[in-house]
Amino acid sequence: MTMNHGEGCLAGAAGLDPAVALFHSLSDGTRLSIVHRLACGEARVADLMGELGLAQSTVSAHVACLRDCGLVQGRPQGRQVFYSLARPELMDLLASAETLLAATGNAVALCPNYGTDSIATSDTNEGVRA
Known part of the structure; x- marks a missing residue:
């Protein structure tokens, strides 16, 4: 791709x-x-x-x-x-992800679907996410 x-x-x-x-x-x-x-x-x-x-x-x-x-x-x-x-290209991808995460601040962590709080609650809601 x-x-x-x-x-x-x-x-x-x-x-x-x-x-x-x-x-x-x-x-x-x-x-x-x-x-x-x-x-x-x-x-x-x-x-x-x-x-x-x-x-x-x-x-x-x-x-x-x-x-x-x-x-x-x-x-x-x-x-x-x-x-x-x-x-080794995988490390380039991870470095790019770190750059993107730094640029978005807390937006990804606060995402209601995939953020850090949703991970804890999804453990009790099996099948919500793959």
Whole structure:
């Protein structure tokens, strides 16, 4: 998907499917934490468990999701697998997101649908958001 100013303004939703999948893969806080950690260098699931304070099954499932999306890759070494970011462009995307968040101030955090307050309430309303 290439988005240039003035081009693609009438693109159908189907043309946006890959972008939707990308942003959905990064929409989970655990997966985003894993991506941020892997930006500092490769890590094993055991390393991520200790640093993020999560169960092995949780970390493994999220790493598998990121791997299936082509964002993370594994390097086997003996019985261990060291994970790293598969695409350095992902860091450019995250840097752009940080710039956008800085520019919008609290607007995103205060969003009634996806803001930080809505996340806590959505836990009690299953099925509201994917």
